[in-house]
Amino acid sequence: MFTWLLTAALALAPATTDTPPQPAELLQPPSPEQVLAIPDDLRAVLHARVVVQGGASDQQRLEHLVRFMFDPDGLGMIYQHDGNYTVAEAWRTRKANCLTFTLLTIALAREAGIDAYGQEIARTLSWYSEGDTLYFSNHVNTGIRVNQHRLSIDVASDSVLAGEPPKRISDDRLLAIYYSNRAASLLAENKLAEAGAYMAAALRMDDGYASAWNNVGVLSLRQGRPDEAERHFLKALEVDRLHDGALMNLASLYAGRGDRRKEAEFRTRIERARQRNPFHYFMLAMDDEKRGNYEDAAVHYRRAIKLYDGEHRFHYGLARAYLHLGSFQKAGEALRRAQAVAGRNMGERYQAKLDQLRHKGL
Structure with missing residues (x-):
């Protein structure tokens, strides 16, 4: 019933012309508070099904929350690979990908008095392609601390191949991933102005998020600014020297310029990264x-x-x-x-x- 889609690090993407400017109101991403806001009707159901029935025990409230999230007579969520939604949108549509499910779980767990936080697995075996764009992915899930025990709630534990255990991340990083995901989706729809607004929001939340810098570089390529794209890809590598998307994008960029020396340098770096992968x-x-x-x-x-x-x-x-x-x-x-x-x-x-x-x- 549930599965996952991760934060997208867009790789090879051809330059295209920008779409006409969009209305100003469409360019404004939701605020961090709006992303995590729980609608009143969802809060009422949560308190009745989880807080009241779970009582004073954190463990019992957690068990009720998990059933509420997964059971068909609870939220009844349906997987949607591009379901990068706010908590309110997930409640309204009953659709989510792994990131949205994590946002929803964290928001509801905290409302129920449970210590919850985001976790990220930076490198997983996951990618997919649409048209001329290749998407590389990482994975997020929810960490829970109950009675000095640490647990994970993950809708994709059986389907994600991870090269390292999950690491706790801040709310700022989790929200940066949300904005970057939305930007990638908008970029795929050629809504470049809106994608740019979401990318800017991602970097405001966490300018140490390499995938956001890489995606900004792809946007610059789409807008016909390869020199600017190069700076953004290099910035992504400053943050994460093994970032797959940035390495591949730079190799492709230099190949397009006919700079064989730099192309060979980055293809060598890609091969070295593979040998450690x-x-x-x-x-x-x-x-x-x-x-x-x-x-x-x-x-x-x-x-x-x-x-x-x-x-x-x-x-x-x-x-x-x-x-x-x-x-x-x-x-x-x-x-x-x-x-x-x-x-x-x-x-x-x-x-x-x-x-x-x-x-x-x-």
Whole structure:
């Protein structure tokens, strides 16, 4: 029912002409207070279903909140990949992506007296393309602190491949992601003036957010200002020297200029970044599997695991490769490791696979 879409870092994008100026009232993004504001009717339902029924216990109120968020007789939210909405818009439309779901959860949790905050996973295996634009993604979810315990509420825990654990972020960063997401959507619609207003709002909230600088650079390209775009892409790399979108955009920009030296420099940096990226080796391993090259697949899965041991899909992929190679003992060890780092649901699935191996006497 729920899934995710993350903050977009627009990569390669062709220059286009600007659209006619939009009415002034359309250029104003909602204020931070308006983004997180809870409508009165939603507040009333929340207090009846969560605060009153949960009572004085933080743990019980959290359990009621989770049911309220997920159950069909609660909010009944529906996933929409471009659902970058305010809390009020999410309540009205019952649609959200991962960012909007995080904003909604934080706002409602705080109203219910629960300590809630945003968390970001800066590098995930996620991208998609629309037309001539490639979108790279990161992921956000909600962190909760109850009785000295820290928990996460994530609508995409089974579908996001993360190369690092989530990190707590400020409300300013979370709102910067919201404004940057909206800017990316508007840019895709060629509403450049409105996109610019949202990008400016993102940088006002957090000028240390690399994806916002990268998106501003894409906007400058769309407006025919490549020198300005170059400065913005370089600024993104000052903030995050491994930012995929900025590296790719600069390589493309220099290629378009015919500057082969700088193009080669940034393509080298891209390749070096890939060598430090476990997802690069994960993708290579999956390609090896498709071709039936299980020896190379095992090598690439092991390299991915060396860079990041905490992703159960890496270990499961290694187990598959070992099974095809006839290394059943190693396959069992890889499956046990996959089970150890997976959540409860996936762990049970891996246990079933281990039982199958044992039943076969392997």
